[in-house]
Each structure stands twice: as structure tokens, then as C-alpha cells.
Amino acid sequence: MTMAGDITLSSHTTFFGQSLTAYIENGTVPESRIDNMATRIVAAWYYLHQDAPGLPKTNFNAFLPRDLATNFRVDVQDKHYKLVREMGTASTVLLKNIKGALPLTGRERNLFMARSDAGPADIGLNKTANFMYLISPYKAIQHHARRHCTSISWIFDSFDLDRARNMGIGQSINDLVLAVVVQNNNMIVVIHSVGPLILEPWIEHPNVTAVLWAGLPGTEAGNSLIDVLYSEWNPSGHLPYTIAKNASDYPIMIIEGDIAGETPGQAGSGEVVWTKIIQKNITPRFEFGFGLSYMTFKYSNLNIGKFPQTNSE
DSSP states (O other): OOOSSOSSTTOOOOSSTHHHHHHHHTTSSOHHHHHHHHHHHHHHHHHTTTTSTTSOOOOSOOOOTTOTTTTTTOOOOOSHHHHHHHHHHHHOEEEEEOTTOOSOOSOOSEEEEESGGGSOOSSOSBTTBOOSOOOOHHHHHHHHHHTTTOEEEEEOOOOOGGGTTSSSOOHHHHHHHHHHHHHOSOEEEEEOOSSOOOOTTTTTOTTEEEEEEOOOOGGGHHHHHHHHHTTSSOOOOOOSSOBOSSGGGSSSOOOOSOOOSOOOOOOSSHHHHHHHHHHTTOOOSBOTTOOOOSSOOOOOSOOOOOOOOOTTO
16 A cells, blocks of 8 residues: 655655565565555455445555545545534633623624634645535534524634734734724624633623634534524533633743743643642633533532542642
């Protein structure tokens, strides 16, 4: 078999295929190694019943420069999209919700969407792979809004990418939020990020009526978002870290740009960071484990046990 990918970019050369044949002939790779590789491949092929009638014929030429469509985007997935959607929905954290902003009712007449993350993506998360498909927030909300005759406007331009190296969310994004809230008294902010961001420039603005942290929900991003926006799912996610008011509140060094050599150690979990913030008597914006709900819960008749603390705890 041939491993996908070039030895050098766009060279159409590979360590496998003809190159591997040459390695066998000159003794660089023993033939027993090839027998072992082939046995494992064929064993898996038979184990998964790939020889069953009706399946596509086996292709022995997967690395052909003139045949880029061979095996391109072959969907071999089970119904994992359902699980992906559920995971994205269940992990979404509701950080703010005032003036009854959420859930949406479907009776909204106009919606405005901004920033590139709301729109379609023509590439994957990084250089290693493209999406098999992507349900963007725009696509999902547009599909849902059509059923309710809701008008949607959008702008997907993104700038200020060179400033995305710190814990702020980019000056242009802050400027956009502050500009929109001047004209609109019901702004809902959805955050897709892998870590905490400083939200102070606008988080307390009365016209920012709701904030959702959706992490990186994957290919079902849009569908998992509308499940929360339109109350198909009650928000149940909780922050896996603490969102501070200032970057200096964190007990770790914030590294900006490229660095050489050994990197400073960082806290091992959100709980550790939260503990350090408590010890420093700092009030965070949103503490570790924070998460609102569309429902109101009341606890009563609690029975709380007391356990002695040991030095190892």
C-alpha cells in the first residue's frame, strides 16, 4: 500500500510504492517486513468483510498524480454525526442571559450574523485534513430561520488575525461588538475557542444580552448551536476552566509569539487555576464549573458530610 502524502510538497513522490520496491531490491528493507505489513492489511480487510459482494473493487493505485479523485472523500462513517451533534450541544456553556434573550422563539423578524466563524469553511482545522462536511452556524440558522420567515443579514470578513496571540479576542472583534451594541439592544455572542478569553471590554454591556461558549464543536457546529439557541436542548455545559477579568489574574505566564527553548510549566487543570485564584483572593469573571441554564433549580434538605483533610489532598 502507498501512504498518502508527498516526501516534499507537490513532488508526487513517496517512501512507499516504487520507492519501497527499490528498498527491497537493494536490501534496505527485508522482505519479511513487507510480508508482515501485507498480512496485517489483508487480515483487517477480510475481518471487515471487504470481499463481500456489492462493495467497490479494491484499488491498488491510490497515489496517482493524474487521478486525484481516487478515494477522495469516501464516506466510511457510521451515524457518528448524531453523537457529534449531541456532544457539541451538551458541552455548550451559557455564560450570560438577560432580558429573556435566550432561547430564541422563532418569531424573530431579523437576525444579523458577523465574523468568519459563523460562515462556511473551505479548509479544515489545520493542515492535516479537510472537513468531510461542515454545518456552519450560518447554514443551520438560515435553514431554521426560513421556516419562520426570519430575515438574516451577515458579514463574514475577519481581520486583526496578527493580533490573536494573546488572551484577548482581538481588538477588531471588541470594536465590532461595541459598534453593534450601539445600534442593537439585543446582541448574542457565541464564542468558539479552545481556552479562556478576556471578555471585559463588553461582557457587562446591557445590550450584550447573552453569551454562549461553544468550544470547538466539530462538523455539526451549526446544528449543535441551534439546538441550544431554540431550546431544543437546555444548556447544561460547565466551564472546564476559569475565565478571569485580567490575564494577570492567572498564576501562569502568558506566552505570546514564538519562543525557543524550554517553555515554563503551566497549571495542570482548570481546577488548579481556580484554586490559585481563590488563594489570591481574586474575583474571576466566570469561575471553573460555571454554567447557566434556561431552567431554575432549587436545592433543599441537603445532607453534607464532613471529611478530614490529609496532607496529600
